[in-house]
Amino acid sequence: MLLKKMTRIRLPKARTRKAEVEELRARNAELEAANRRMTALYEQISEELEQTNQGVVALYAELEDRTARLHEANEAKTRFLANVSHELRAPATSILGLCRMLIDPPTGHPALGEPLDPERRHQVELIRTSGRDLLTLVNDLLDLAKAESGRMEPNLTEVDVRAVFGRLTGLLRPMVRDGVELAVEDPGAAGHLFTDEVMLTRVLRNLLTNGLKFTERGEVRLSAREEDGEVVLSVADTGIGIAADQLDKIFEEFYQVRGPLQAEVTGTGLGLPYARRLVRILGGTMSVRSTAGRGTTFEVRLPRPKVGRALIVDDDAAFRLVLLDLVKGVADTVEQAADGQEGLEAMRRSRPDVVFLDMRMPAMGGARVLEAMHDDDLLREIPVVVVTSAEVGLPPGGAVAVLQKSALSRTELLRVIGACRR
Numbered sequence: 201m202l203l204k205k206m207t208r209i210r211l212p213k214a215r216t217r218k219a220e221v222e223e224l225r226a227r228n229a230e231l232e233a234a235n236r237r238m239t240a241l242y243e244q245i246s247e248e249l250e251q252t253n254q255g256v257v258a259l260y261a262e263l264e265d266r267t268a269r270l271h272e273a274n275e276a277k278t279r280f281l282a283n284v285s286h287e288l289r290a291p292a293t294s295i296l297g298l299c300r301m302l303i304d305p306p307t308g309h310p311a312l313g314e315p316l317d318p319e320r321r322h323q324v325e326l327i328r329t330s331g332r333d334l335l336t337l338v339n340d341l342l343d344l345a346k347a348e349s350g351r352m353e354p355n356l357t358e359v360d361v362r363a364v365f366g367r368l369t370g371l372l373r374p375m376v377r378d379g380v381e382l383a384v385e386d387p388g389a390a391g392h393l394f395t396d397e398v399m400l401t402r403v404l405r406n407l408l409t410n411g412l413k414f415t416e417r418g419e420v421r422l423s424a425r426e427e428d429g430e431v432v433l434s435v436a437d438t439g440i441g442i443a444a445d446q447l448d449k450i451f452e453e454f455y456q457v458r459g460p461l462q463a464e465v466t467g468t469g470l471g472l473p474y475a476r477r478l479v480r481i482l483g484g485t486m487s488v489r490s491t492a493g494r495g496t497t498f499e500v501r502l503p504r505p506k507v508g509r510a511l512i513v514d515d516d517a518a519f520r521l522v523l524l525d526l527v528k529g530v531a532d533t534v535e536q537a538a539d540g541q542e543g544l545e546a547m548r549r550s551r552p553d554v555v556f557l558d559m560r561m562p563a564m565g566g567a568r569v570l571e572a573m574h575d576d577d578l579l580r581e582i583p584v585v586v587v588t589s590a591e592v593g594l595p596p597g598g599a600v601a602v603l604q605k606s607a608l609s610r611t612e613l614l615r616v617i618g619a620c621r622r
């Protein structure tokens with residue numbers, strides 16, 4: 201009975217196995233075929249990828265080449281602007297001087313003869329107005345060329361924003377037309393800034409002048425606020441606004457939006473590119489938003505970098521001195537350490553607000569210092585600026601910014617300290 205049962209069971213099983221084997225074979229063949237197709241596809245894709253890669257590399261090289269050429273062209277333009285405006289300044293100044301003498305002749309000057317009759321006087325005054333416009337243009341060009349040359353370094357001091365606002369209001373009051381209010385808000389918590397006062401004043405004066413020029417009714421409002429450790433200065437007007445497709449262009453040299461009000465007011469189209477350049481020198485950014493017919497708001501975002509204690513960790517004594525000189529401008533006290541171990545000890549001792557850390561040091565390199573800081577509850581939160589001669593991005597391990605040794609400047613310092621504050 202049992203045997204019978206087993207036989208009965210076995211027979212179908214044997215058949216099933218055979219079928220299974222067949223099926224498996226078939227599947228295997230299918231799989232192999234699929235595999236071959238996949239391999240072929242893979243090879244094809246690899247080849248295409250390789251070709252694309254080569255294309256990207258070539259494109260990249262071309263892009264670099266174009267960037268370099270653009271850079272050269274830009275430098276040539278800056279040199280040209282600087283030279284031409286220098287040459288134009290002297291004759292423009294002479295014209296103005298001569299006009300003044302003709303309109304108001306110095307008494308007892310025989311060569312100038314009688315005072316001018318009213319018609320002639322009017323004509324000479326027109327010459328003088330044109331001469332002044334010319335001189336303004338030439339001066340604006342010179343300023344821009346200077347700012348673009350990269351040779352302009354900010355002179356950093358503690359700036360009283362409230363006082364700057366006060367002086368600007370006094371200066372611009374005569375420009376305010378009827379029906380427009382120049383509103384100045386108290387800067388409150390954003391009242392102190394560590395920056396270049398002259399540059400800041402130039403930027404705000406430019407923006408306010410534009411606001412007043414392009415606003416026929418309503419107000420031009422100057423305000424400051426603190427945001428993410430930065431100071432945001434805002435100049436908002438209820439004027440004619442700027443169409444969306446023109447918003448980028450207004451930062452180009454000589455660009456002026458065409459329109460009836462624009463035709464009435466004077467300008468060179470150099471104010472905004474200059475202002476934006478200055479803001480960059482101050483380590484900040486400038487943005488604009490506008491609605492045609494409703495008004496325009498310019499915002500200047502500036503880092504507010506003044507730190508208490510800074511620590512420089514670098515084995516190169518000469519470089520430490522260079523950096524020390526620069527950092528002194530933005531920190532109350534600056535300590536130095538000649539290697540990683542000494543740096544860590546200094547950190548534990550005096551808890552600096554920011555550390556400038558060299559990466560390549562003989563005994564203990566920057567990467568290990570970062571690791572040790574990460575493992576230490578007391579040191580983990582100290583912001584680190586990596587200072588390096590290699591052209592690298594942010595290394596892993598908690599640094600907040602990179603300072604390139606080859607591109608050390610106050611502007612760069614402002615930028616990285618601004619990053620530490622965020």
Ligand code: ADP
Nearest residue numbers: 410411414450456457467468469470471472496
């Ligand atoms: P300028 O004022 O000397 O013409 P700018 O570079 O300062 O040169 O400004 C460029 C152009 O941007 C202006 O001619 C104007 O068309 C536009 N613009 C600037 N500010 C404003 C504003 N607040 N409202 C409307 N348009 C503006």
